[in-house]
Amino acid sequence: MNKSRSVSSSVIKRLPRYHRFLGDLRSKGMYRISSKELSERMGLTASQIRQDLNCFGEFGQQGYGYNIELLQEEIGKILGLNSPKRAILIGAGHMGKALAMHFDMTSKGFDLIGIFDVKPSLCGQTVRDLPIHSMERLDEFCRENKPDMAILCIPRSAAHDVADTLVKLGIKGFWNFTHYDLSVDFPGICVENVHLSDSLMTLCYNINRIDN
Amino acid sequence: MNKSRSVSSSVIKRLPRYHRFLGDLRSKGMYRISSKELSERMGLTASQIRQDLNCFGEFGQQGYGYNIELLQEEIGKILGLNSPKRAILIGAGHMGKALAMHFDMTSKGFDLIGIFDVKPSLCGQTVRDLPIHSMERLDEFCRENKPDMAILCIPRSAAHDVADTLVKLGIKGFWNFTHYDLSVDFPGICVENVHLSDSLMTLCYNINRIDN
DNA sequence: ATCAGTTTGTCAATATTTTAACATAATAAA
DNA sequence: TTTATTATGTTAAAATATTGACAAACTGAT
Numbered sequence: 001m002n003k004s005r006s007v008s009s010s011v012i013k014r015l016p017r018y019h020r021f022l023g024d025l026r027s028k029g030m031y032r033i034s035s036k037e038l039s040e041r042m043g044l045t046a047s048q049i050r051q052d053l054n055c056f057g058e059f060g061q062q063g064y065g066y067n068i069e070l071l072q073e074e075i076g077k078i079l080g081l082n083s084p085k086r087a088i089l090i091g092a093g094h095m096g097k098a099l100a101m102h103f104d105m106t107s108k109g110f111d112l113i114g115i116f117d118v119k120p121s122l123c124g125q126t127v128r129d130l131p132i133h134s135m136e137r138l139d140e141f142c143r144e145n146k147p148d149m150a151i152l153c154i155p156r157s158a159a160h161d162v163a164d165t166l167v168k169l170g171i172k173g174f175w176n177f178t179h180y181d182l183s184v185d186f187p188g189i190c191v192e193n194v195h196l197s198d199s200l201m202t203l204c205y206n207i208n209r210i211d212n
Numbered sequence: 213m214n215k216s217r218s219v220s221s222s223v224i225k226r227l228p229r230y231h232r233f234l235g236d237l238r239s240k241g242m243y244r245i246s247s248k249e250l251s252e253r254m255g256l257t258a259s260q261i262r263q264d265l266n267c268f269g270e271f272g273q274q275g276y277g278y279n280i281e282l283l284q285e286e287i288g289k290i291l292g293l294n295s296p297k298r299a300i301l302i303g304a305g306h307m308g309k310a311l312a313m314h315f316d317m318t319s320k321g322f323d324l325i326g327i328f329d330v331k332p333s334l335c336g337q338t339v340r341d342l343p344i345h346s347m348e349r350l351d352e353f354c355r356e357n358k359p360d361m362a363i364l365c366i367p368r369s370a371a372h373d374v375a376d377t378l379v380k381l382g383i384k385g386f387w388n389f390t391h392y393d394l395s396v397d398f399p400g401i402c403v404e405n406v407h408l409s410d411s412l413m414t415l416c417y418n419i420n421r422i423d424n
Numbered sequence: 425a426t427c428a429g430t431t432t433g434t435c436a437a438t439a440t441t442t443t444a445a446c447a448t449a450a451t452a453a454a
Numbered sequence: 455t456t457t458a459t460t461a462t463g464t465t466a467a468a469a470t471a472t473t474g475a476c477a478a479a480c481t482g483a484t
Contacts, residue, residue, distance in 0.1 A: 010471065012417055016410035020391065034431060043396045046431090047473050054433060062432040063480035079413045080420035098310035099408075108409050109416030148419060173419040175412060179232065184255045190418040192411045196311075197320050198228035199404045200387060201291045204321030205224055206402040207360060207385040208292035222441065246461060258461090259443050266463060274462040275450035 007055045014052055015075055017042070022072035034065035081109040085148035087175075088114040088141070090162060092122050092132045095177055096153035100127045110149060114141055118158075142169040149173040149190075156180050219267045226264055227287055229254070234284035246277035293321040297360035299387075300326040300353075302374060304334050304344050307389055308365035312339045322361060326353055330370075354381040361385040368392050 021042055025033060035046040042049075053059055053071075056078050060066040076082060087110040089096055096115070105112055115132045117123065123134045133141065141147075150171045154162055159180040166174075173190035176182050183191040233254055237245060247258040254261075265271055265283075268290050272278040288294060299322040301308050308327070317324055327344045329335065335346045345353065353359075362383045366374055371392040378386075385402035388394050395403040 008470075012414060013410070015417070016407070016413040017393070019413065020407075020409070021393075036431080041396070042393075045473060047475095048471090050431090050433065051472080058433070060432055061480065062478070063430050063482090065431065079417045081413065081416060085416065085419060094310035094314040098306040102306040103408065105412065108412040110412065149415065172422060173415050175415055181229070181233075181254075184253070188422075190415055190422065192415040192418075194406075194408065194411055195228070195232075196315065196406065197232070198225070199406055200317065200320040200322065201228040201231065201293065202224060203361065203385050203387055203402055203404040204293060204297065205227070205291045206404075207297060210384060210400075210402065220440075248461075257443060259445095260441090262461090262463065263442080270463070272462055273450065274448070275452085275460050277461065 011052050011055055015079055018049075018052070019072060019075045019079065019081075022068050022075070025068050026072060031068055032065050033068055035060070038066075079109065081107065084109055084111045086111055086113045086145060087149045087151060088112070088116065088147045089151045089153065090116050090135075090138075090166075091153035092117040092119075092125070092127065093153060096151070097127055099151060099153065099177075100130070112151075113145055113147060116141075138165070139169065142166075142171075147171065149175065151175045151177070152182075153177045160185060223264050223267055227291055230261075230264070231284060231287045231291065231293075234280050234287070237280050238284060243280055244277050245280055247272070250278075291321065293319065296321055296323045298323055298325045298357060299361045299363060300324070300328065300359045301363045301365065302328050302347075302350075302378075303365035304329040304331075304337070304339065305365060308363070309339055311363060311365065311389075312342070324363075325357055325359060328353075350377070351381065354378075354383075358382065361387065363387045363389070364394075365389045372397060 021038065025041075035049045038044075039046040039049050050060075056074070059071050059074055084106060087105060089100055089112060092100070092115050096117075100112060100115060112128075112130065115127055115130050116135050116138055117132050118135045120134065122132045125132045148171070150163075150166050150173075152159060152162065152174055156179045159176070159178040159182065163174060163176075163182050163186065167186055167189055171189075174182055174192070176191055176193045177196070179195065179197055181193060182189075183193065233250065237253075247261045250256075251258040251261055262272075269286070271283050271286055296318060299317060301312055301324060304312070304327050308329075312324060312327060324340070324342065327339055327342050328347050328350055329344050330347045332346070334344050337344045360383070362375075362378050362385075364371060364374065364386055368391045371388070371390040371394065375386060375388075375394050375398065379398055379401055383401075386394055386404070388403055388405045389408070391407065391409055393405060394401075395405065
């Protein structure tokens with residue numbers, strides 16, 4: 001099914017959005033859609049949608065379009081949402097807690113299996129049935145539970161060292177909320193930086209542009 | 213100083229990252245840097261950095277490089293961080309509270325001036341010295357305080373209608389944490405979608421790729 | 425069964441983004 | 455002062471990404 005050559009990251013970054021829109025259409029009771037109609041709803045070109053999907057196979061039918069349910073499933077498979085990976089959360093401050101409580105990771109390919117924080121006062125507390133462990137237990141926990149990925153909600157200053165430790169414990173990817181670019185330090189490891197500051201500054205720029 | 217033709221969003225999206233790295237260098241006591249050295253630290257090409265900066269003016273000197281402090285200031289000005297805009301937060305659930313408490317908006321060009329939530333039990337509570345208002349007070353508040361921007365931390369289902377109301381009340385930009393693409397609905401309004409789900413799915417894809 | 429109308433997958437053309445190359449100008453050392 | 459070195463701003467080339475065009479294939483109505 002997969003075409004062998006590697007797919008550009010521009011395409012990959014659009015897949016979750018397709019997945020989301022197709023989910024919406026499904027919940028509206030729709031069962032089929034053409035690239036043209038989908039493109040209008042998403043604010044893209046039909047050509048781009050067809051081009052993107054073609055990186056992975058042929059999911060549509062001429063004269064008919066795409067089966068919405070089928071296509072969403074396929075994109076889910078491509079993204080790997082079906083076989084959840086184990087995730088641990090490092091840092092149970094406001095952001096960490098918000099993510100753990102508010103965010104359904106299971107439907108996005110991950111299961112949260114452990115929470116850690118340096119702060120002794122937090123240890124023992126429970127978030128969504130998971131106890132917050134002391135950082136001292138990290139080593140042991142990772143060897144027992146083999147998590148695949150870590151969510152970093154820790155101060156900037158701690159980011160590099162904690163990430164270094166985690167890489168040595170076998171962590172393969174980071175969802176990084178720290179104001180620090182991990183990708184530069186760890187080539188070969190997957191990093192998704194969520195730089196909230198950056199997006200806010202971009203918004204600031206854009207608001208100024210329409211004003212002036 | 214500004215060159216008149218509009219600058220591509222690829223360039224704009226890199227500016228906050230430059231700003232951040234330059235801040236780091238400053239705090240390390242460095243005062244000058246060449247595009248070559250900066251590129252190595254950031255994992256870019258020197259050419260790209262020079263090209264990017266050139267969209268806005270000439271900030272360096274041949275044979276010397278860039279003055280770090282000066283360049284950071286200039287990028288801050290370009291982004292508009294100097295003249296803070298007024299922001300309101302809609303939705304004081306976990307994510308909303310985490311942002312309000314955890315996040316320094318002032319240094320990113322915004323001042324948080326009001327918080328709103330539909331839930332009656334939250335109203336009256338205080339977050340960082342700001343009271344949480346009922347949504348009924350939104351109209352009055354906006355007319356009095358003229359906020360420029362709204363942070364949306366509300367359920368998906370409410371997103372469109374709330375945004376619609378806010379646009380009518382003069383809001384010019386959204387920092388949108390809802391799983392919903394506002395940009396499609398409101399052309400002309402600035403929207404920064406923070407789709408945490410999307411970045412998590414992208415990470416899932418990438419972790420699978422290195423596994424297989 | 426036939427035929428007009430759709431819509432895909434793909435190839436080719438266009439546009440955008442990134443990288444490389446280099447003339448020019450400043451630095452810093454002799 | 456002179457000269458070798460450094461490093462910018464800018465132009466040109468290469469690489470990517472997006473869009474347009476169309477033959478082939480299916481739908482659905484007659």
